[in-house]
């Protein structure tokens with residue numbers, strides 16, 4: 001027996017004690033170490049304590065586990081021990097079952113001595129086979145362990161990895177590959193990987209593999225594959241390998257570049273936007289050094305990228321924003337990571353431009369700020385357009401003064417401030433006296449220039465904190481905030497009046513103006529804006545009535561006067577309805593004969609409470625309300641009736657009657673027709689009726705008036721030019737309109753004795769009129785001196801209190817009778 005055999009241990013398991021004894025004895029003699037068990041349970045206990053090389057196992061044992069069951073249990077536990085199965089009979093099925101369960105040999109135990117000989121050979125064979133299998137199992141185990149180790153390594157790699165054999169079937173892959181392919185490893189193994197792709201990709205891959213197998217090396221391919229969560233972009237890395245037997249295979253790795261692709265796309269998109277956007281972009285580092293600018297930046301600022309890289313964007317600053325502005329900007333950027341607003345910067349060429357700027361902080365994954373991105377657009381044009389619109393909405397186009405809108409805004413703001421500070425605000429309403437005459441007579445261009453000059457003079461009279469506005473026409477306002485003493489307002493008013501009374505020299509014309517100023521004070525006169533406006537307006541009219549070129553403060557009495565105006569209008573309407581108007585006549589004396597050759601018809605109102613009222617009380621209200629048309633018609637009707645009456649009286653039949661025509665009446669389209677109807681109705685003949693119109697009225701529409709006057713003249717009506725000298729009529733017009741009579745205004749006659757200028761003027765007017773073939777009436781002659789002067793000047797006609805005040809029709813008759821007698 002060899003040493004090796006002595007070391008061999010055999011476990012005999014049989015419930016038959018005789019077999020157990022015989023077999024043990026036989027084998028002991030052979031030098032084997034023996035263990036004995038009479039059933040499977042005993043045997044398993046022994047096995048858990050001893051190393052055994054061979055088990056001789058009775059197939060059939062009772063009670064408990066059979067030998068076959070014990071063998072299966074051993075093999076299930078991967079125990080590679082050699083087993084000889086003893087069977088009681090030549091049962092083929094038992095032999096097959098035993099061999100399939102992992103027995104190395106079997107032997108029939110009922111064959112006597114032959115059994116022992118066979119047992120000897122069977123033991124030797126089984127031990128040999130068992131040993132061999134153990135070695136194989138061992139090396140197989142080692143290989144398995146190695147494979148397991150390698151699998152663990154490649155499973156730890158996050159990149160999908162696989163390897164294929166010569167037949168291109170997958171031999172193995174890692175977990176990442178299984179996850180990527182979305183199949184378990186055992187299903188992937190044995191497949192051709194190309195089967196996982198659509199046909200066209202698969203074909204390409206097969207070609208790649210074939211090339212790789214032939215030529216070796218590595219291959220890198222970019223592919224798009226479809227997965228349950230959508231399309232993925234991959235980079236397929238492949239390389240050829242050779243195993244120990246020299247067979248070729250392919251090892252491959254798949255890199256999922258979907259995110260990288262997306263990122264690249266986003267980057268490309270961002271780059272395109274950066275390059276092509278119309279908005280300028282600046283990227284700065286944390287030290288505010290410029291890292292990048294886009295082409296729009298260059299377009300807006302004029303600076304190239306090379307010129308600005310590394311610089312602080314502050315070099316663009318225009319200086320319009322102060323330190324505090326930038327401090328607040330950075331504070332907000334630090335707190336909120338974002339700032340946006342409007343800012344003025346300077347281009348390379350020095351021009352200022354407005355930009356709408358948005359600055360955002362760029363953070364890394366940890367939230368730390370890494371850069372700043374500033375995006376801005378040039379809004380200069382928009383700003384200028386907005387500014388223009390705002391200017392047009394708030395400023396008067398002619399004078400560039402604040403208009404009504406801005407005036408109202410400034411006034412209400414001043415009132416709020418005054419309320420807060422306990423101060424006062426003065427509001428001045430200013431109207432240019434006789435501006436309309438200038439405008440009408442010298443033309444709108446001169447009128448416009450006059451308003452512009454007025455605006456400048458007004459601005460020169462006030463402080464910067466005061467607001468001069470133009471509400472329209474010749475209406476100006478001045479807001480004087482923070483008033484302490486009434487005297488301050490007086491000073492400004494006097495200054496304004498003084499400035500505006502200075503000669504305006506415009507396009508060769510010396511123009512003399514004056515103004516009427518109404519003043520109201522917040523909060524004394526009113527706390528509502530509308531009330532203040534009303535008050536100032538009322539005060540201004542008060543000033544006008546007081547003789548112009550003056551100022552008046554608003555008082556409650558002025559308010560009462562405004563109320564009176566309302567009542568007046570109401571009463572005038574009633575007066576028209578009740579025919580309360582009558583006509584008085586003022587004689588006009590012919591100088592050469594001393595006879596009454598004509599008279600002026602002057603309306604009077606038989607007021608139910610006030611009695612006989614002169615036109616000064618109501619005529620301007622009638623003009624403003626348009627009621628003058630109706631009153632004028634009643635006067636004309638009355639005058640025509642009177643002419644008809646006087647035609648029958650010898651002393652009166654040669655007396656012409658002149659009627660005042662208001663601007664309103666002159667605009668009546670039916671005027672000529674109405675006059676003709678009235679004349680025909682009352683039998684008024686040519687030469688018996690005259691119309692008096694004022695210079696201002698003529699100059700409003702010289703062209704139209706000339707045509708109209710010609711029409712009227714064709715009816716046999718003479719035209720008088722009233723109030724001559726008070727307006728701005730050009731001498732040229734005098735000739736062109738061929739007035740029949742010119743009436744020199746009372747204001748010139750009044751002072752002919754004290755004022756040489758007036759005397760010279762009256763003299764000149766008379767000479768000039770005569771040269772043009774126009775007769776002259778001197779109005780308002782009250783004294784003998786005036787009468788004498790007028791007669792000396794060879795004036796044709798005289799009208800005035802010196803001869804007679806306006807008289808009723810009866811008194812006029814008496815007057816005429818007495819003078820002709």
Ligand SMILES: Nc1nc2c(ncn2[C@@H]2O[C@H](COP(=O)(O)O[C@H]3[C@@H](O)[C@H](n4cnc5c(=O)[nH]c(N)nc54)O[C@@H]3COP(=O)(O)O)[C@@H](O)[C@H]2O)c(=O)[nH]1
Nearest residue numbers: 602603614615616619635660661662780781782799800801
């Ligand atoms: N559209 C119409 N206007 C009319 C009509 N009637 C009058 N009027 C206008 O009213 C103005 C004032 O008229 P009245 O108060 O009647 O004054 C006239 C004369 O009384 C006054 N006058 C005449 N002589 C003297 C004088 O020596 N001294 C003095 N202090 N006043 C005098 O002058 C007025 C007439 O002036 P005029 O018209 O310029 O000739 C009046 O001026 C009209 O504008 C009417 O029916 N329609």
